[in-house]
Amino acid sequence: MRRLLIATDAWHPQVNGVVRSLQHMVAAGPGLGFDTVLLTHRDFRSLPLPGYPEIRLAHATRRKVAARWDGLAPTHVHVATEGTVGYATRRHCLARGRPFTTSYHTRFPEYLAARLPVPEAWSYAWLRRFHGPACGTMVSTPSLERELAGRGFSNLMRWTRGVDTELFRPAEPGEALPAELADLPRPLFLFVGRLAVEKNVEAFLRLDLPGSRVVVGDGPDRARLEALGLGARFLGTRTGPALARIYAGADVFVFPSLTDTFGIVLLEALACGTPVAAFPVTGPLDVIGGTRGGILDPDLRAAALAALAVPREAARAEALRHTWAESARQFFGNIASAHAPEEAPAPGAAPVLGLG
Structure with missing residues (x-):
């Protein structure tokens, strides 16, 4: 069996879309011909990121990656993030002449510019340099693929996302609202x-x-x-069935982000039968645009009010089109084809290339 090393700065205890996506890929690997091993911030000394303590900055270096390399014995390498773990692994691959793939999950230029006076053009130049040597860079949506291609990124490959439609499902007839929502006036507008x-x-x-x-x-x-x-109720972090019941109890899921590259929470809401209101930007455009699952509008209030009329069964139907099985077939198909073009894809895998 082939062994895939995934180097990622995003891993437990973080709760985000990158971690959820990688969890599902690790679980699906054996069925598609891959054993997966992880290299994360937990394998190195680390410090909390100033101002963002749930994110850890690992003291990862090329030398420290090299010391672990033979024990990991990877046949394939995927650098999932552009942090210190990803950067050190990338440097080691380049030094050894080892092919690797990368993925583009996060709009760091926009995130950095929101906090510091750093021009986005500088950040995108650094990201092009980071991803440039990869034999494939995976992106989640057609619109993001077109945008990055326009910014000079190359070797782009499609890797969509999925949702667990058994965990995230509509409420059963007569099912009571979660206690956190039961006393709130309706309609309920939710952000996660x-x-x-x-x-x-x-x-x-x-x-x-x-x-x-x-x-x-x-x-x-x-x-x-x-x-x-401003009168909103803050519930803190929820996961698993508790989160699914909150989605299912809401009337509209409101997604105000202008910078997400996908938004797995969109699929989770849809799977629970909760229509989505969002801006018409990358992520929502790809998940909601052209479907009956929600409303996109530059006026987010108008979108939220219009989404109240979206049938819940239409929202659920859109989620059923997105599975983690298909996501894994794309991911491992891309890994196989990018590392060795002559290598047959993993069973059931279908590499997705080009701008489509």
């Missing part, structure tokens, strides 16, 4: 995600909407957002 400035959560909180607004998640911006006193 990391509470950080780049998620644009304040735009959701300031919407003039009837009923109630609910926020699920945590992050460095939580204290500031709660201090605004």
